[in-house]
Amino acid sequence: MLASDGAGSTAELVDLIAALEQLKSAACAVQAQAAVDFDAQRRAEQARAGVPAARQGRGIAAEIALARRESPHRGQSLLGLAKVLVAEMPHTLARLRDGALNEFRATLLARETGCLSAEQRAFVDEELCADPQALAGVGTRELVTRVRRMAAELDPAAVARRARRAEADRNVTVRPAPDTMAYLTGLMPVAQAVSVYAALVKEADARRAAGDPRSKGQLMADLLVLKVTGVTDSGDAEHAPAVPVTINLTMSDESLAGGHAPAVLSGDGVQGEVIPAEVARQLAARALDARAVVWFRRLYRNHLGRMVAMSSKQRLFSDGLADLLALQGLGICASPYCDAPIRHTxxxxxxxxxxxxxxxxxxGLCEACNHAKQAPGWRQQVVSSPRERAAVETVTPTGHHYLATAPAPPGWREPRFVKVGPGRYELIA
Known part of the structure; x- marks a missing residue:
């Protein structure tokens, strides 16, 4: 096993870094070939077992994802890349094997040639990657520019069709950022994106010219919130506009009278984010001051922090149980390494x-993980005790075991047993 103890010269350390980078790329090439071989063997096994053709292949990408400690979506992408490299882009695979390309750049090459025929893709593969020296010093942006130029020359109609189809992929996503912030990202055609951005810039500049104290960035962010939600503008440079909120306040018996237990801020299809009690109180206070809607949903825990109950909020028991399971996992799929939002109970x-x-x-599982575990040979079992965080063991058709433990809820304390006398132990938090 290679390791750096700082004893080598600077030149030797650089050589070590370069060798490890080349080794990572070579390992990715071996993984790609192994993934293709595994897919072929698993499909053959499923066919022999009588699995209908339409369902053959289910769960394969999920097994690869677990082995690589990745999400099922990432596993699907990696399997698709492996099939393309092995079957249609042998030179790209060779450059991955010798370290001239890394997995990310190989993925870009496969993606940018996806609209071409197999023969055209093979031509691009040979032109760009047959000679290892041709990739020396080539940056990622230059590499993408080269392959896009070739694709446009080989089949401009296919590139145009791909651009039109891409409009169907438009969407909006949200992901957490540091300090209880979040990134809201909109993927849309360039004309619409530029139009939205220009409208926000124009109105922000007009308001600043009229004396609004907020910065241009603050104004653009606040205007986006105002136009989408319809809430009232506060004009406050320090705080964003108040919006309707649901505070999932995790509370124990000792905090009912006023403690400092954290809260979980979440929404439908959005992963929960733990926030300090003071931040939760400020959110609620600003929403109340602005006459926005505020819902409180109480999650009760015992003295060790285990979730034990939840107020129903005027829902049927089945819906309430689904909500509690989702909140127990902070809105994240319970499968190992999967960060997708929960869709199924x-x-x-x-x-x-x-x-x-x-x-x-x-x-709570995402749709992909719930479908994957329906494939033949998958098993799951609870391996935690009622006093512990929920832990589930997944056994794949190959007999490999993977453990997933529910995220620690606010107020969680690992159980500890302390010796209080001869042969006597006491559980404390």
Missing amino acids: DHITPADEDGATDLANGQ
Whole structure:
């Protein structure tokens, strides 16, 4: 095993870094070939087992993802890349194997040639990657520019069709940022994106010219919130406009009278974000001051921080249980390494195997993970005790075991046993 203890010269350390980078690329090439071989063997096994053709291949990408400690979506992307490299882009695979390309750049080459025919893709592969020296000193942007130029020359109609199809992928996503902030990203055609941005810039400049104290960036962000939600503008440079909020306040018996237990801020299809109690109180206060809607939903925990109950908020029990399972996982899929939002409420032990519909046998999964575990050979079981955070073991068709433990909720304390006398131990938080 290679390691750096700082004893080498600077030249030797640089050589070590370069060698490790080349080794990573070579490992990715071997992984790609292994993924293709695994896919072929697993599909053959499923066919022999009588799995309908339409369902053959289910769960394969998820197995690859678990092995690589990646999300199922990433596993699907990696398997697709591997198939393209092995079957259609042998020179790109060779450059990955010798370290002239890394996995990210190989992915870009496969993506940018996706609209071409197999023959055209092979031509680009040979032109760009047959000679390892041709890639020396080439940056990522230059490489993408080269392949896009070639694709446009080979089949301009295909490139145009791809651009039109890309409009169907327009969407808006949100992901957490430091200090209880978040990134809201909109993927849309360039004309619409520029139009939205220009409108925000124009109105922000006009308001600043009229004496608004907020910076241009603050104004653009606030104007986006105002136009989408319809809330009232506060004109406050320090705080963003107040919006309707739901405060999922995790509370124990000792904090009911006024403690400092953190809150979880979440929304439908959005991963929960733990925020300090003071920040939660400020959110609620500003929403109330602005006459926005505020909902409180209480999540009760015991003295060790285990989730035990939730107020129903005028919902049927089945919906309330689904909400509690989602909140128990902070809105994140319970599968190992998966960061996707929860879409399905799933029985760990299947209902057709007498699995109970209750909190102990329930989990929140994304759609891909729920479908993957329906493939033949997948098993799951609860391996935690009622006193512990929910832990589920997944066993794949190859017999590999993967453990996923629910995120620690606010107020969580790991159980500790302390010796209080001869042969006597006491559980403390």
